[in-house]
Amino acid sequence: MTTQISTDPEHIAVSKSRGIDIDWKDGHHSSYGVEYLRDWCPCATCTGAHGTEPRRKMTEQKTDTQANPFQMYKAKTKMLGVEPVGGYAMRIEWNDGHNTGIYSYDHLRRICPCEECGKARGEG
Helix, strand or coil, X not given: CCCCCCCCXXXXXXXXXXXXXXXXXXXXXXXXXXXXXXXXXXXXXXXXCCXXXXXXXXXXXXXXXXXXXXXXXXXXXXXXXXXEECCCEEEEEECCCCCCCXXXXXXXXXXXXXXXXXXXXXXX
């Protein structure tokens, strides 16, 4: 028998400088760092749904600094605000001016960065 995965949060804790922690109703815990959340913004612009190139993930850009030692200063990613959207999602306003991503609880559960969820997705 398999356990039903819940996309209903029991408790959400927000730290604008560190990220978001969610305790799900099925007992699972997810912890999303700020850069991880920004990388996984589900909006059309960031995912390339408008036929444009998807936004490069910050984790990919970090490897580029080895090739170019003269990188411009880039402010640390921070959340300026988080607001609920109905009973199914949240919108995050970022310090880079972006605020169109609506992070549904389904999306957040699907992208959970924990090892257990990564294995379930076949990532390791």
